[in-house]
Amino acid sequence: MNKDTNTFADEMALIKPRTRLVGTVPKVGIRPAIDGRDGARESLEAQTMNMARTAARFISENLTHPNGMPVECVIADSCIGGVAEAAEAARKFEREGVGVSLTVTPCWCYGSETMDMNPMTPKAIWGFNGSERPGAVYLAATKAAHDQKGLPVFAIYGKDVQDSDDDSIPEDVQGKILKFVKAGLAVVEMRGKSYLSIGSVSMGIMGSMVIPDFFEDYLGMRVETVDMSEISRRIEKVIYDEEEFEKALKWVREYCIEGEDNNPVEKQLTREQKDENWEFVVKMTLIIRDLMVGNPALKNSSSEESLGHNAIVSGFQGQRQWTDYLPNGDFSEAILNSSFDWNGIREPYIVSTENDTLNGVCMLFGHLLTNTAQIFGDIRTYWSPEAVKRVTGKNLTGLAKDGIIHFINSGSATLDGSGRQSMDGEPVMKPYWEITPEEAMACVEATRWCPANLEYFRGGGFSSQFLTHGEMPVTMTRINIVKGLGPFLQIAEGYAVNLQDDVHDVLNRRTDPTWPTTWFVPALTGENAFRDVYSVMNNWGSNHGVITYGHVGDSFITLASMLRIPVSMHNVPENRLLRPSAWAGFGTKDTESADYRACQNFGPMYGKLLS
Secondary structure, three states: OOOOHHHHHHHOOEOOOOOOOOOOOOEEEEEEEOOOOOOOOOOOHHHHHHHHHHHHHHHHHHOEOOOOOEOOEEEOOOOEOOHHHHHHHHHHHHHHOEEEEEEEEOOOOOHHHHOOOOOOOOEEEEEOOEOOOOHHHHHHHHHHHHHHHOOOOEEEOOOOOEOOOOOOOOHHHHHHHHHHHHHHHHHHHHOOOEEEEEOOOOOOOHHHOOOHHHHHHHHOOEEEEEOOHHHHHHHHOOOOOHHHHHHHHHHHHHHOEEOOOOOOHHHOOOHHHHHHHHHHHHHHHHHHHHHHHOOHHHOOOOOOOOOOOOEEEEEEOOOOOOOOOOOOOHHHHHHHHOOEEOOEEOOOOOEEEOOOHHHHHHHHHHHHHHOOOOEEEEEEEEEOHHHHHHHHOOOOOHHHOOOEEEEEOOOOOOHHHHOOEEEOOEEEOOOHHHOOHHHHHHHHHOOEEEEOOOOOOOOOOEEEEOEOOOOEEEEEEEEEEEOOOEEEEEEEEEEEOOOOHHHHHHHHOOOOOOOOEEEEEEOOOOOHHHOOHHHHHHHOOOOEEEEEEOOOHHHHHHHHHHHOOOEEEOOOOHHHOOOOHHHHHHOOOOHHHHHHHHHHHHOOHHHHHHO
């Protein structure tokens, strides 16, 4: 590998934020509600509109879309004192591409006359907590109207009373606004986009058995399907950008370091065969991306193929019909899921290994909520402290002392997951526009591309091999579907941890050491599924999971409530939860059970529209 940082930096320049999918980038609508009565309205106009402007400015200054574009807010042209002005605001919002609405008020207003009635819009109300005017009373009255009409709303109410001339946003209100808006934008970002299934069922994995109803009813998405032979066709017919292929292959040869070949010497591929594999997997990468989002460079020669499938997420089957005779998809998936490639530093593409659609959805959720790349992996092994002591002679220490989960897959994990990006000296995973060329280079240098295990992948290929740097706060998630129940989400906040080198080496070589490893430890509560590490793995609903940077389980819970997907297990403290106000009507003692009842009662938003 060429270690010339300046050359690498030139090649890894930041790609300008852009929209690569068909559809509008959703905006946030701010609705200043007011007491419309003559004599009362006049004294409140300035304060109410100022509250709206303050909220809009705060949101735009603190939130960014995953593509790097700033979140825009649209404020109603006038305060909303009745149904006519509510209709005017709705018309403006539709014209401006608003997808999420936040109603703000410092005073009493007429609830059902001023509320947002659009059933497709995630909505919240921030009622100013001031004793001079009852904004909180409007909030309480209007959330009751929303609940009774079956239009769930998020109630945002500061815990401390403010003075009437205090135009600041309290810290607790700030957190709720950002959490609501980011989840609401995720709902709208998915709407109308596609899941692209490249191939079909991988090795009998249920997650790769695509269920269109789930995507349509719960996410407002469509499912597009192409056979894996489409990749072969495009390679054979040279339906890819040949100029970019040469650029990509040069970059790979210069910066992607080959790792150990663990195959028996007599079965190892020749140098010529490995070089052919490299060319093949680079072409696969270009083609999978083009299948997802299209490629204008193909317009003149292949107009249909230039369009793509408008896929915000995709999955590649691979095993076994493909990998029994052609190079695997590990390189393609790892590079596409990363925040950089030969073109520079850019937004990750979300690609699920083994076409696990449900893991792909969790990857999509995590990306939309945090703007970061996502780590796909197997929940492969629980290592108890006793088992580790038996095979290594060493004790687990620190965060790992109660046991660890070996989070590992066949080499398709994002290179961002190596943990070589940093903030204040600590390992992190950043939105792409915050990643420096030096950090991108560090992620690439930390990765080895090991020739594929020919026992698993007879056609060859290359698996990414790295060890995630701890101690990173992370959140592990998974969506499962149970017949008769429907989808549900599982969440485990915890940490990626460091092990002693000799302990890691012994444990890692008991599985395939050519794959990327993250040692994960969930945060334990001492109760139920989180009473110990073993119970977390024992209650996990599948062999796959997703790791997202940060303790963001609360954001997943907020998003899940908007989509009416219940959460079956989580370790997020109660004071961080934000769900629609109607959820309290289904019980406040056992909020997990109440969540199930609420989701069942309201049902998926798009399912009602399609039924």
